[in-house]
Amino acid sequence: MASISINNLARAIYESSHGKTGAELDVVIKNVVKLLSEKHAIGKSKEILNKLQKIIDKDEEMVRAKVSSKIEIKKHVINEIEDFIKKRYKVKNAILDFEIDESLLGGVKIEVGDEIIDMTLKNKIHRLKNYLATT
16 A cells, blocks of 8 residues: 655645535545544654645645744834744745743744744844954
């Protein structure tokens, strides 16, 4: 029996469920669970869901970001961060997850996928120190 990749499973789930609601969606979900069980892929459900979320986000032109700061961020700064992320990633929507990180001295750190945009005070001091050491 051939193995089905996580990407292919997630894509198939997305395409078969997109736009469906109610009873139609129930049938799709039952079929997905049955397929995952038959393919012994229930243990991979977290990976499949993560890939499915990426497919949905791409289709809906959405990006998710984790924003860390030492203190609570003011509303106007949140709007600036959201606009920055939308422009940088060329998307219509940005979902921001905020986290207070007491270890930061100041500034913000933004994580989008594998990319980290470090605008923290600690990083700025580190870059200045390196610059001064090389000049």
